[in-house]
Amino acid sequence: MKPYAWSLGFAFILLGPVVGALLAGIDRRLTARMQARKGPPILQPVYDVLKLFEKDTLVVTPLQTLYLWGFLFFMVVSGFILFLGSDLLLSLFALTVSGIFLCLAAYATNSPFSNIGSSRELMLMMAYEPMLILVPLGFFLVTDSFRVSDIVSGSPWQVIQLAGILIGFLFMLTIKLRKSPFDLSSSHHGHQELVKGITTDLSGSDLAIVEIGHWYENSILLGWLYLFFAPWGPWIALPITVVLFFAEVLVDNTNARLTWSSTLKASWLVTVVFGVTNLALLPFIS
Amino acid sequence: MSFLKKSPWVLHYAATSCNGCDIELLACLTPLYDVERFGIVNTGNPKHADIFLVTGSVNEESRKVVENLYAQMPDPKVVVAIGACALSGGIFKDAYNVYGGIDKVIPVDVYVPGCAARPESIIDGVVQALDILEQRAKDRKRQRKMVAV
Numbered sequence: 001m002k003p004y005a006w007s008l009g010f011a012f013i014l015l016g017p018v019v020g021a022l023l024a025g026i027d028r029r030l031t032a033r034m035q036a037r038k039g040p041p042i043l044q045p046v047y048d049v050l051k052l053f054e055k056d057t058l059v060v061t062p063l064q065t066l067y068l069w070g071f072l073f074f075m076v077v078s079g080f081i082l083f084l085g086s087d088l089l090l091s092l093f094a095l096t097v098s099g100i101f102l103c104l105a106a107y108a109t110n111s112p113f114s115n116i117g118s119s120r121e122l123m124l125m126m127a128y129e130p131m132l133i134l135v136p137l138g139f140f141l142v143t144d145s146f147r148v149s150d151i152v153s154g155s156p157w158q159v160i161q162l163a164g165i166l167i168g169f170l171f172m173l174t175i176k177l178r179k180s181p182f183d184l185s186s187s188h189h190g191h192q193e194l195v196k197g198i199t200t201d202l203s204g205s206d207l208a209i210v211e212i213g214h215w216y217e218n219s220i221l222l223g224w225l226y227l228f229f230a231p232w233g234p235w236i237a238l239p240i241t242v243v244l245f246f247a248e249v250l251v252d253n254t255n256a257r258l259t260w261s262s263t264l265k266a267s268w269l270v271t272v273v274f275g276v277t278n279l280a281l282l283p284f285i286s
Numbered sequence: 287m288s289f290l291k292k293s294p295w296v297l298h299y300a301a302t303s304c305n306g307c308d309i310e311l312l313a314c315l316t317p318l319y320d321v322e323r324f325g326i327v328n329t330g331n332p333k334h335a336d337i338f339l340v341t342g343s344v345n346e347e348s349r350k351v352v353e354n355l356y357a358q359m360p361d362p363k364v365v366v367a368i369g370a371c372a373l374s375g376g377i378f379k380d381a382y383n384v385y386g387g388i389d390k391v392i393p394v395d396v397y398v399p400g401c402a403a404r405p406e407s408i409i410d411g412v413v414q415a416l417d418i419l420e421q422r423a424k425d426r427k428r429q430r431k432m433v434a435v
Binding site (some may be wrong): 044 | 317330331333360
């Protein structure tokens, strides 16, 4: 392994949350501007987390903290593998394990709100997981490798060949980022029927761990999106990635929340129509 | 400098309010006043809240809820009573089922008068509560150190 790859991996561990926090801050500012408000400072998510460390942590069960560290650990592992230029499938599996840990933490607390939240989160995982699996599969069929470093130095035409998978991935990105219309399990705003979903019973430093995990997740998802455009070089790929990422804010602000059943139907329909069709057509267009 | 001042999350509960103060309180979140620019977020969850905003007077039904919500909020926390009813019971003071102001059941730190309280005065009340919150945070930090030793 080249020292360059290692440095990128360790840069993720250090700078991943910084980039993720800035993305979250810009997200909140953009949301506010779309609602004709001034909005909080860009660093607001950082202030929030630093504040949470000043608060007391109410421990419902000691297990919750263990599970949350599991969530954070596997999130970091997933991103580390990705930015190391290693196996994309492995990165995806680590991301899934991390999501499961968050559900476990919510199930461990006895609040009915967080239990419903994690049930819905599991349902959402069922919704987005098939499409997310298709992403590494598509890259494999185009570049003959699951390795991120090979995908980055792949054919510049890969985004055209994988257009359907890109559309499907953008759809699932809305779910992963907990944006409307798919913010069923938990969201940045208080829910009328679900309070705060998964994080209802988490407070203080426990909630801070969740937030930091989400910052890492933001960077990872941005990295995944970047992979589609990566062969064009960072100067073209990065702006496209960031614009697509923030297009999710527009989707968030213009959609009402769906029920879990329509979410499942819609996401599987997208998976079949865009993802599977793209895979089936791939032999003819490569 | 405490970060509590930069990101106070509020919990709003209408004890037995006529909803006049609640409307004014929610007006603070609208584009005109937009308190989110100070990092103030309206959480519906006591476990995430730093400031407890209560409107309306207290009766037996709402007493349980007010006490429960207050108990569920992690320290450091402050309570702001909003509107004439929350201060003393207001025009409902003599009603047979009304206990009186919020301070009959939980300790109140800031009183915001008005019927209904104006958004400007509510924001002013929250800003005053922030100083108390910062002091509490310092005290709490010292307590934690003493426990650790």
